Amino acid sequence: MGLMGTGILKGLGVTLRHFIDTYAEDLKYILNKSGVQQPRPLRRQSPKNRGLVTVEYPRERLPLPENFRYVPFLVYDTEKQDDKCTSCGICAKVCPPQCIWIVRTEDPITKRPVPQPKEFYIDTTICMNCGYCAEFCPFDAIKMDHDYELSYYPTQEPHARLVHDKSRLTKPDTYHASIHPTDWHRELADRAAEEAKKKAAAEAKAKAEAAKPAGGAAAAAKPAPAPGAAQPSAPGPEKPAQADADKGSRE
Amino acid sequence: MAEETTNPTPAEPATAAKAAPAAKPTSPAAAKPAAAKPAGHAAPKGPPLATLTPELAQLQQHFGESIITPAPYVGVLVNDLSKLRDVMTYVRDQLGFDMLANVTAVDYIKEGYLQVVYHPQRSKGGQPITIKVRVPRGSDPVAPTEVAVPSLTPIYAGAEFQEREIYDMYGVRFEGHPDLRRILTWEGFYGWPLRKDWHEPYYEGDTKPFDSRWPGGHHELAEERVPWGDNVNYPPGFDPLNFNSDPDAGLYDSMLSGVPNAPIGPNGHAQQAPQPQGVGAAVSVYDRNYNTLADEEELQTDQIIVNMGPQHPSTHGVLRMVVKLDGETVTDLKLALGYLHRNHEKIGERNTWLHNIPYTDRLDYICGLANELGYVITVEKMMGIKPTERAEYLRVIMAELTRIESHFWAIGFLLNDLGAFYTPALYFITERDLILDLFESVTGSRLMCNYMRFGGVSRDFTEDQLAHARELAFDRIPRKIDELEQLLTENEIIKARTIGVGYLPAERSINYSLTGPCLRAAGVPYDIRRADPYSIYDRFDFEIPVFYGADVYDRYRVRVAEMRQSLRIVQQALNQIDQTKPGDIQAGKKAYNHRVPAGEAYGRVETPKGELGFYLVSDGGQNPYRYHVRSSSFINLNALKEMTVGHKVADAVVILGSLDIVLGEVDR
Ligand code: SF4
Ligand code: SF4
Numbered sequence: 022m023g024l025m026g027t028g029i030l031k032g033l034g035v036t037l038r039h040f041i042d043t044y045a046e047d048l049k050y051i052l053n054k055s056g057v058q059q060p061r062p063l064r065r066q067s068p069k070n071r072g073l074v075t076v077e078y079p080r081e082r083l084p085l086p087e088n089f090r091y092v093p094f095l096v097y098d099t100e101k102q103d104d105k106c107t108s109c110g111i112c113a114k115v116c117p118p119q120c121i122w123i124v125r126t127e128d129p130i131t132k133r134p135v136p137q138p139k140e141f142y143i144d145t146t147i148c149m150n151c152g153y154c155a156e157f158c159p160f161d162a163i164k165m166d167h168d169y170e171l172s173y174y175p176t177q178e179p180h181a182r183l184v185h186d187k188s189r190l191t192k193p194d195t196y197h198a199s200i201h202p203t204d205w206h207r208e209l210a211d212r213a214a215e216e217a218k219k220k221a222a223a224e225a226k227a228k229a230e231a232a233k234p235a236g237g238a239a240a241a242a243k244p245a246p247a248p249g250a251a252q253p254s255a256p257g258p259e260k261p262a263q264a265d266a267d268k269g270s271r272e
Numbered sequence: 273m274a275e276e277t278t279n280p281t282p283a284e285p286a287t288a289a290k291a292a293p294a295a296k297p298t299s300p301a302a303a304k305p306a307a308a309k310p311a312g313h314a315a316p317k318g319p320p321l322a323t324l325t326p327e328l329a330q331l332q333q334h335f336g337e338s339i340i341t342p343a344p345y346v347g348v349l350v351n352d353l354s355k356l357r358d359v360m361t362y363v364r365d366q367l368g369f370d371m372l373a374n375v376t377a378v379d380y381i382k383e384g385y386l387q388v389v390y391h392p393q394r395s396k397g398g399q400p401i402t403i404k405v406r407v408p409r410g411s412d413p414v415a416p417t418e419v420a421v422p423s424l425t426p427i428y429a430g431a432e433f434q435e436r437e438i439y440d441m442y443g444v445r446f447e448g449h450p451d452l453r454r455i456l457t458w459e460g461f462y463g464w465p466l467r468k469d470w471h472e473p474y475y476e477g478d479t480k481p482f483d484s485r486w487p488g489g490h491h492e493l494a495e496e497r498v499p500w501g502d503n504v505n506y507p508p509g510f511d512p513l514n515f516n517s518d519p520d521a522g523l524y525d526s527m528l529s530g531v532p533n534a535p536i537g538p539n540g541h542a543q544q545a546p547q548p549q550g551v552g553a554a555v556s557v558y559d560r561n562y563n564t565l566a567d568e569e570e571l572q573t574d575q576i577i578v579n580m581g582p583q584h585p586s587t588h589g590v591l592r593m594v595v596k597l598d599g600e601t602v603t604d605l606k607l608a609l610g611y612l613h614r615n616h617e618k619i620g621e622r623n624t625w626l627h628n629i630p631y632t633d634r635l636d637y638i639c640g641l642a643n644e645l646g647y648v649i650t651v652e653k654m655m656g657i658k659p660t661e662r663a664e665y666l667r668v669i670m671a672e673l674t675r676i677e678s679h680f681w682a683i684g685f686l687l688n689d690l691g692a693f694y695t696p697a698l699y700f701i702t703e704r705d706l707i708l709d710l711f712e713s714v715t716g717s718r719l720m721c722n723y724m725r726f727g728g729v730s731r732d733f734t735e736d737q738l739a740h741a742r743e744l745a746f747d748r749i750p751r752k753i754d755e756l757e758q759l760l761t762e763n764e765i766i767k768a769r770t771i772g773v774g775y776l777p778a779e780r781s782i783n784y785s786l787t788g789p790c791l792r793a794a795g796v797p798y799d800i801r802r803a804d805p806y807s808i809y810d811r812f813d814f815e816i817p818v819f820y821g822a823d824v825y826d827r828y829r830v831r832v833a834e835m836r837q838s839l840r841i842v843q844q845a846l847n848q849i850d851q852t853k854p855g856d857i858q859a860g861k862k863a864y865n866h867r868v869p870a871g872e873a874y875g876r877v878e879t880p881k882g883e884l885g886f887y888l889v890s891d892g893g894q895n896p897y898r899y900h901v902r903s904s905s906f907i908n909l910n911a912l913k914e915m916t917v918g919h920k921v922a923d924a925v926v927i928l929g930s931l932d933i934v935l936g937e938v939d940r
Contacts, residue, residue, distance in 0.1 A: 028762030035759040036695060066709060068740070068748040074702050086713035088731065110486035115864045117627035119482050122489030134487065142491035151630035151722045156730065157864045165716065184491055 043072030090165030105162035107136035112154035347402025372428035397803030430785025589935030620899030650875025678880035689929035728858035774927035788882025
């Protein structure tokens with residue numbers, strides 16, 4: 022055990038080392054002016070740092086990891102000028118606290134569902150930021166946001182400030198691409214692969230049709246609208262089936 | 273309860289046994305486990321009966337086939353309530369199941385009974401056994417059951433809080449319980465919240481997903497859904513404006529004069545508590561000084577009752593320790609719990625299987641990933657699936673890093689409790705935050721990770737993240753643990769304050785169902801990673817650190833040693849993970865609408881706090897029929913009184929700190 026008090030002295034040595042290390046670290050930043058700008062908060066809270074860690078929050082910010090998740094947003098396809106969401110309802114089902122509310126669009130004449138949300142709400146007072154909606158959406162239409170500084174004036178209606186409606190939720194896919202580059206590249210690759218597959222299938226079909234007496238003209242016309250129309254309508258048949266399956270499962 | 277004589281006891285089993293078959297005709301072709309077992313022969317339509325393990329077969333042989341019969345799915349049923357104590361004594365003494373891991377109940381509303389489920393286990397290791405008893409639900413929905421279950425507190429001290437919880441949540445009366453009061457809700461709460469016919473405010477439906485969300489989901493704030501409408505039950509004739517019951521009367525009375533607690537009225541409430549003897553009727557008991565010393569010769573000191581908490585920096589959250597002090601010495605201690613109670617288990621039964629994963633993060637929010645692991649492997653056990661190799665490694669890495677960060681936190685705050693304000697705590701919180709940085713970059717969140725899935729995990733580590741983990745595991749954290757030891761282990765003040773404080777010997781610890789570092793600091797090498805291995809822990813080379821002091825100091829040392837062992841595991845896992853296929857993190861197809869085959873399972877893992885168990889019952893649907901969390905923080909508190917009595921009040925704070933509880937898990 023040694024002399025009484027040596028344990029305490031040893032401990033004080035540790036605090037002293039922390040004290041010195043912190044200044045040494047700060048000195049490094051001051052000497053390396055360029056380091057003050059970008060890498061500072063990065064290095065501040067990293068395993069390499071030796072001193073004390075304080076990121077002075079409003080002035081400095083830690084860079085957010087790509088996977089960071091906060092209240093979700095809906096992706097707007099700037100290329101097609103359309104919401105990506107097909108209002109399939111899966112996110113509303115996987116949402117653990119049930120804070121997603123979707124009104125499906127209906128065709129005014131046929132009353133058949135149109136794959137587009139009419140209204141879309143996320144009640145941020147309830148959202149637990151679990152990320153399931155983004156994870157299970159089959160159309161990459163809902164993503165978790167990086168904007169964690171949500172604050173509102175208390176004079177606003179609770180609906181207005183706490184319940185995000187469709188216009189508040191919708192953000193362009195360019196924004197999504199900027200905060201989730203990896204995810205976005207995967208999406209692009211997936212889409213390209215799908216397109217290629219569809220094309221190949223269409224070609225094979227066209228060939229098969231051509232081989233038959235009917236001739237290629239009619240068959241070739243078929244795949245043409247596919248990228249435009251078939252994309253949103255593809256979920257069409259799948260959707261009701263999904264809904265039925267779910268209905269049946271919960272009596 | 274005292275007024276209940278033993279006379280009705282022999283009659284009870286008869287009613288219990290009769291009630292079960294009687295309920296059968298009322299639920300024709302019920303999909304739920306049918307009450308099919310007076311004679312122990314499987315009814316053609318009922319759920320499959322358990323095959324008996326050797327221990328249970330021995331039990332059946334000893335007590336006879338009429339008393340012990342195989343239960344549906346798992347375990348045995350004790351048909352004669354009056355024999356329950358005999359059976360459990362035999363289980364403890366002859367079969368060696370010396371620790372009652374878990375007690376809970378299930379409401380089989382269609383069949384008309386409540387089933388109390390016991391999971392005793394051996395502190396030597398191995399799987400727990402399952403023993404069940406049934407009591408009729410009773411005719412009055414808000415009164416406790418007419419038939420009482422004998423309390424097991426004389427056999428297993430660890431049953432005390434768990435039985436109180438069952439009483440609180442299900443209204444099962446336990447006969448012979450020393451302190452049968454509500455524990456998570458307050459005295460005066462109306463109804464039994466975990467019964468299937470009890471509805472919470474804003475009740476919308478029995479199971480999620482709710483139909484109102486899609487396709488016609490017009491949003492409505494929960495508050496606008498008539499908060500005081502049909503969903504809230506008041507006792508008949510209840511007038512909220514004139515409600516002035518003192519919910520703590522029973523608590524203080526039981527501490528002041530040994531008067532039994534407020535008797536339970538016919539409607540399930542504590543009746544207006546009797547005034548404690550010797551205390552003036554109108555005097556509030558909290559600050560009343562009163563004198564118990566019989567011997568006039570002795571120095572007269574006052575005994576006072578002090579409430580520590582719920583808002584008190586020492587209680588690690590909102591917990592209230594009610595201590596009776598003689599001078600500065602604690603002579604009695606009781607806990608008031610439930611300030612963070614949100615009926616996690618009811619929420620869990622409304623949720624689908626998948627919905628529950630992020631909720632488990634919120635149990636013990638310091639080590640969310642370890643909780644997820646416990647839930648996920650229990651459900652996997654029921655579904656009969658296995659995660660991929662890579663997912664197994666990722667899970668272990670995450671769970672062990674969680675243990676390290678949790679222990680950093682525990683030690684930091686133990687020092688706070690000792691009066692070393694924040695310097696050590698912040699040093700260790702720094703390290704913890706570096707681990708949380710890794711969690712955040714992998715899972716997207718620092719605490720509420722929501723990372724594990726049935727059959728896998730949600731995201732793979734990238735190369736950068738693996739490098740971050742390696743840097744932590746091979747360089748930074750080992751260095752910092754050395755530094756921690758330099759700072760604290762030999763510190764004379766710490767030693768003076770902690771050695772011999774909070775002593776609880778091994779046998780008592782086991783009897784109190786203590787688990788985790790506290791049990792291992794008492795010399796019991798019980799760690800589920802070795803005692804009943806799960807996941808891939810059998811592949812790693814690590815030790816279970818054990819110390820023998822059974823005091824606060826050794827609880828600290830066990831935690832430090834465990835951090836080192838966890839590091840070893842993480843290091844090995846990081847070395848071996850290269851042999852697995854990157855990206856292969858989910859077995860089978862990723863799904864959101866899981867169905868779990870009808871059945872039940874008790875699964876447990878070793879979290880940093882101790883044994884975290886999940887008792888799950890499935891009726892084959894999308895939602896758990898029963899979702900019970902065996903919380904180590906909660907059950908470890910059973911032992912707090914015995915550890916604390918006799919110490920100074922300042923030590924009570926330290927002893928509580930050494931248990932390392934998290935109120936999110938205690939109160940659920
Ligand atoms: S899952 Fe995706 S596509 Fe379906 S409703 Fe939700 S956001 Fe829209
Ligand atoms: S993040 Fe989770 S809680 Fe929030 S809307 Fe999505 S699924 Fe619901």
